[in-house]
Amino acid sequence: MTKPASIQPVAGAPFTPGRKPKKAAPDTSPIEASSKLSRTLVFVGLVLLGMTFVVPFVWQVLIALTENPSEVDTLTRTGMPPAIEPGNFAKVFQRVDFAKYFFNSLFIASWATILQVITCSMAAYAFSRIQWPGRDKVFLLYLGTLMVPGVVLMVPNFAIVLGLGMFNDYTGLIIPAAFSAYGTFLLRQFMLTIPSSLDEAASIDGAGHWRIFSQIILPLARPGLIVLAIFAFLFNYNSFFWPLILTKDDNLRTLPLGLLQFDSTYGPETNLIMAASLMAMLPPIILFIVLQKYLVKGIQLGAVKG
Amino acid sequence: MAHVSIKSVAKVYEGKVRAVDDVNVEIADGEFVVLVGPSGCGKSTTLRMVAGLEAITEGTIHIGDRLVNDVHPKDRDIAMVFQNYALYPHMTVRKNMGFGLALRKMPKQEIDQRVEEAARQLGITDMLERKPKQLSGGQRQRVALGRAIVREPSVFLFDEPLSNLDAKLRVTTRTELKKLHQRLKTTTIYVTHDQEEAMTLGDRIVVMSAGRGVGKVEQVDTPLNVYRHPKNRFVAGFLGLPPMNIVDGKLAESDNGLWFDDEQGLRVRMEDRYRDQLISRVGGPVAIGFRPSAMSEWGEGTYLPPDGVQNANRITVVPRVIEPLGDSIDVSCECGSAKNIVARLAARADFPTNQEVHLSLDMAHVHLFAPGEFGENLIH
Numbered sequence: 001m002t003k004p005a006s007i008q009p010v011a012g013a014p015f016t017p018g019r020k021p022k023k024a025a026p027d028t029s030p031i032e033a034s035s036k037l038s039r040t041l042v043f044v045g046l047v048l049l050g051m052t053f054v055v056p057f058v059w060q061v062l063i064a065l066t067e068n069p070s071e072v073d074t075l076t077r078t079g080m081p082p083a084i085e086p087g088n089f090a091k092v093f094q095r096v097d098f099a100k101y102f103f104n105s106l107f108i109a110s111w112a113t114i115l116q117v118i119t120c121s122m123a124a125y126a127f128s129r130i131q132w133p134g135r136d137k138v139f140l141l142y143l144g145t146l147m148v149p150g151v152v153l154m155v156p157n158f159a160i161v162l163g164l165g166m167f168n169d170y171t172g173l174i175i176p177a178a179f180s181a182y183g184t185f186l187l188r189q190f191m192l193t194i195p196s197s198l199d200e201a202a203s204i205d206g207a208g209h210w211r212i213f214s215q216i217i218l219p220l221a222r223p224g225l226i227v228l229a230i231f232a233f234l235f236n237y238n239s240f241f242w243p244l245i246l247t248k249d250d251n252l253r254t255l256p257l258g259l260l261q262f263d264s265t266y267g268p269e270t271n272l273i274m275a276a277s278l279m280a281m282l283p284p285i286i287l288f289i290v291l292q293k294y295l296v297k298g299i300q301l302g303a304v305k306g
Numbered sequence: 307m308a309h310v311s312i313k314s315v316a317k318v319y320e321g322k323v324r325a326v327d328d329v330n331v332e333i334a335d336g337e338f339v340v341l342v343g344p345s346g347c348g349k350s351t352t353l354r355m356v357a358g359l360e361a362i363t364e365g366t367i368h369i370g371d372r373l374v375n376d377v378h379p380k381d382r383d384i385a386m387v388f389q390n391y392a393l394y395p396h397m398t399v400r401k402n403m404g405f406g407l408a409l410r411k412m413p414k415q416e417i418d419q420r421v422e423e424a425a426r427q428l429g430i431t432d433m434l435e436r437k438p439k440q441l442s443g444g445q446r447q448r449v450a451l452g453r454a455i456v457r458e459p460s461v462f463l464f465d466e467p468l469s470n471l472d473a474k475l476r477v478t479t480r481t482e483l484k485k486l487h488q489r490l491k492t493t494t495i496y497v498t499h500d501q502e503e504a505m506t507l508g509d510r511i512v513v514m515s516a517g518r519g520v521g522k523v524e525q526v527d528t529p530l531n532v533y534r535h536p537k538n539r540f541v542a543g544f545l546g547l548p549p550m551n552i553v554d555g556k557l558a559e560s561d562n563g564l565w566f567d568d569e570q571g572l573r574v575r576m577e578d579r580y581r582d583q584l585i586s587r588v589g590g591p592v593a594i595g596f597r598p599s600a601m602s603e604w605g606e607g608t609y610l611p612p613d614g615v616q617n618a619n620r621i622t623v624v625p626r627v628i629e630p631l632g633d634s635i636d637v638s639c640e641c642g643s644a645k646n647i648v649a650r651l652a653a654r655a656d657f658p659t660n661q662e663v664h665l666s667l668d669m670a671h672v673h674l675f676a677p678g679e680f681g682e683n684l685i686h
Contacts, residue, residue: 197392200359205406205453206380219396 064088064274072270088275098276100251101258106283108173108254109237115178116232117225124187124221125213129199139188145181151241158245168248177236183228190224191217226294234284255280308370308383308460308493309335310356315365317351317521325351326521329365331512336491338484342504343514344544348521350465352514353497357386357463369461380409385454386463389470391446393438393453399425400434403453417456424452427486444475451483455490464496468503480506501545505529513541517679524680535686539675542595542683548636548648552595552675555643557587566594566674572642574619577669580685584674587684591677598636598650600671604664619667623647625659639663 066075067085092098126132127139157176166172194217202212218225240256247253259276262269310333317325326348333339341349354360356367358379367374374382385406393402403424404417425431428448438446447467454462467483468476484507487494498504504511511532513524517540525537536542542550555568557576564584566574574594576584604620623639634650635657641647649665651657675681 195390195392197388197390198394200357200379201386201388201392201453202394202405203359204357204379204384204386205457206409207405208380211409216394 060274060278063271064278066271069267069269069271085271088271089279092272092276092279095272096258096261097250098258098279101253101255102280104252105237105255105280108170108177108243109233109239111170111174112177112236113229113232115174116180116183117229119179120183120187120228121218121221121225122213123184124191125209125217127184127188128191129196129212129217130209142181143185146185154241154245161246167246168252170252172246173243173252173254176242177232177239180232183232186228186231187221187224190221194220223294226291230288230291233287237284309333309337309368310461310493310495311366311368312352312356313366313368315352315355315367316363317348317355317360318363324520329521329523331523331526333493333495336493338487338494338496338507338509340496340498340504340508340511341514342498342501342508342511342544343521343524344516345499346516346521347514348516349497349499349512349514351521353463353465353495356461356495357384358382382461383459384461384463385457385459386465387450387454387467389466391438391450391470393446393449395438398435398437399430399441399449399452402438402449403434403456406453406457420456420458421452424455427455428452443471444479447471447479451486455486460493462492462494462496464494466498467496469498469500476503483507502547505533505545513544515540515544515680534671535683536595536673537683539593539595539681539683540679542673542675546597548598548650550595550597550673551644551647552593553642553644553647554591554593554677557584557590557592557674559585559588564588566592568594568642568644570643572621572644574621574667574669574672576672576674576685580674583685587676592684593675593677593681595673595675596667597671598648600668601649601651601665602668603651603654604666618669619672620664621667622662623649623665624661625657625663628657628659 062075063072065084065086065088066072067083067088071083127135161167161172161176164172166175198216198220199212202216207215238256239254243252243254243257247257255276259273259280262272262276310331312329312331312333315329316327319325329348329352331339341352343349351360355362356369358374358377362375369382369384394405397405400418400421403421407417407420408414421434422431425434428451430445430448430452433441433445433449438449441449447470450467464483468479471479480503496503496507498507506529508529510526510528512526513532515522515524525532525541527535532541533545536545536550539552543552553568553572555566555572558565558567561575563578564576564581566572566576572594601621621641623637623641625637625639627638629636629638630653631650633653635653637649637651637657639647639649651665673686674684676684
């Protein structure tokens with residue numbers, strides 16, 4: 001009986017006149033205030049992080065617009081370009097066969113991407129949807145090749161490609177890039193998330209493996225395919241070392257090799273390099289903008305009960 | 307239309323784990339057979355072997371007169387409805403339902419005709435252009451059903467098709483399924499863990515168990531026969547809600563009769579007609595089983611079998627909890643060594659608790675089992 005009585009005044013405290021609650025400001029409770037503070041901190045942090053991505057890009061644009069390589073120093077000192085010179089972009093095309101490099105890069109990266117998506121998705125299907133003896137062991141072995149650094153494989157790969165007569169040829173640049181353990185792994189993991197009852201329903205409906213693959217699994221794996229396509233394209237588009245050792249003719253050179261040409265004996269022409277690489281950045285950016293909506297869109301929802 | 311014959315079928319995984327053993331079921335043309343059992347009893351595995359989704363390790367399965375052990379699922383002339391519906395999420399309802407027909411190179415016009423007819427029967431006509439994710443669970447279930455119907459297969463296979471629906475929808479869909487089967491008369495194998503579903507749907511039910519370390523068929527019979535004459539203690543306990551009361555005790559002989567006696571107060575005199583069957587068990591352990599509905603209140607105005615003590619026994623219980631169900635009440639009571647005996651009695655508001663009450667036990671519905679989880683039924 002005494003307990004409730006002693007509790008009473010405490011419970012009524014907020015209503016007692018003269019004893020104002022600590023949260024004086026009517027619109028901001030302590031929780032709101034602290035969340036406002038933390039939100040501000042996060043915001044500042046994000047802005048700083050964003051700057052680290054944007055500043056190099058702005059810097060690149062500014063350098064690409066300076067007229068002469070020696071002015072780059074002025075730019076670095078003052079942060080302002082001495083004069084804007086948009087002619088650098090045209091100059092890139094005049095000085096080297098930039099159009100050809102552009103074509104080569106796009107041609108090789110596109111084919112490598114298309115082939116890689118095809119081979120990886122088929123391999124991933126075999127590794128995820130078909131039961132065959134030793135499947136998971138073979139997959140581990142295949143996955144194990146990811147642990148070997150690319151540089152180690154460079155020489156044997158080169159010897160193989162040379163032996164196959166693909167040296168200094170588009171095929172040598174495309175065929176080895178048409179297969180990827182990483183891509184297979186990526187798509188296999190994605191396909192494992194698709195319920196197996198879909199294949200079973202399809203196989204009862206009368207579909208064989210090819211049809212299940214092309215009409216059921218591939219459409220459902222589309223987000224995974226797009227991720228792989230972007231990765232494969234970027235990797236092959238940016239590839240430097242392999243094209244370097246595998247090509248001899250200038251008209252087989254790709255963009256990264258082409259940029260090297262501005263690094264002449266008289267010192268690097270930084271402004272031209274920047275102008276060229278700005279242009280080289282366009283295709284991946286366009287690709288990303290076009291495909292990103294598919295990345296977000298999960299079409300798998302509603303497959304099974306949900 | 308076809309009969310299905312499952313003979314001595316077993317499934318062994320990776321050469322060692324035996325999932326199902328010695329399944330023998332003959333399913334007549336047009337029959338609705340339900341495989342029912344607790345999880346792990348191999349009912350789904352058996353169904354999947356019929357479908358061709360699992361290889362058959364031992365035994366044979368015939369659909370019609372054709373041995374299908376090595377026949378691809380698509381060539382077995384079956385249709386299956388999955389627990390999770392397995393609708394193709396990127397296709398419209400129309401495409402989902404027509405997919406199997408399109409693969410069989412049926413002219414588009416005929417596909418449309420069949421799909422629309424099935425949709426009309428199932429009441430999903432205005433959903434044909436929608437994608438599965440725009441449908442509710444019940445609607446998806448209908449689409450899955452429709453996909454099976456349009457194929458006009460000789461056998462329908464259902465793998466727990468109602469378990470993802472809410473209770474109310476489950477009951478209505480169950481009735482619709484039964485109507486559908488009455489109309490189409492297609493041979494049907496239906497898997498469920500829900501004994502109520504099994505009882506209501508099946509022409510015959512196959513009760514399976516997992517308790518012996520491997521999935522096994524315990525009994526194959528009509529629902530009522532399985533309910534009234536369970537072959538063993540497992541089947542008796544699995545079917546029926548509330549489950550059958552089973553009490554362990556001994557078989558004793560006294561007063562010129564055979565008695566079940568748990569030695570703590572529950573004594574039931576067995577009917578004399580079973581004397582010859584039971585006499586060899588006198589002195590040995592047995593278990594008595596009786597359903598909640600086999601009991602009624604002892605005394606005036608309540609049910610007493612015409613020939614009195616011969617067919618009814620008076621048992622003394624102490625009611626602990628009363629659960630009113632409307633027309634009846636479920637009374638949980640202590641009785642002899644048993645701490646929880648459930649009796650389903652006619653509803654009465656003032657039923658006493660925590661004091662001794664006499665109940666009449668209808669001997670026509672009493673079973674006696676050999677000891678053990680799978681002890682055979684000794685008198686039915």
